[in-house]
Amino acid sequence: MCVPGCDAWGMSHNDGQPDDVQPGGVALRDPFVGAPFTEAVRRFWRKYTVFTGRASRSEFWWWWLTSFAIGLVLQLVPQAFTPDAPLLENPVGSYLFVLWAVVTLVGGLALGARRLHDANRSGFWQFLHVLPGIGSLVLFVMFVLPSNPKGTRFDLQPGAAAATTRKR
Helix, strand or coil, X not given: CCCCCECCCCEECCCCCECCECCCCCECCCCCCCCCHHHHXXXXXXXXXXXXXXXXXXXXXXXXXXXXXXXXXXXXXXXXXXXXXXXXXXXXXXXXXXXXXXXXXXXXXHHHHXXXXXXXXXXXXXXXXXXXXXXXXXXXXXXXXXXXXXXXXXXXXXCHHHHHHHHC
């Protein structure tokens, strides 16, 4: 929760230091290299609408695997109640899967943008998803790329939030 004098990242406008250091000792605004599963999922929800900054490969891929597993479970659990329906064609499962996709859409795009930033790419590269097949393949390769030190240009610079707030 943010108190007066801090921004949505939990940064104080006075000293530029994070108010919210995560259990791994990494500030929420920084990429968590080697993030464990639980921290990656927690960071996804805490930074659901944050398109600035960076996300490590572990943050990205732990969430991707989690989201995939939840989507699969949402498809398969209703199958137990309607065994006559063809596998993965249960309408209830399909509705639950689409609901999950809608609920996590913004957070997934934000995480994808932060992952691309960590590889020193613009988040707008995600528009490649509209190209059938090849676009997602190119993005997969970009998401696998290691961190690039030049990606820090996408980080929220200390004092930038304070300057933006003062102008309002």
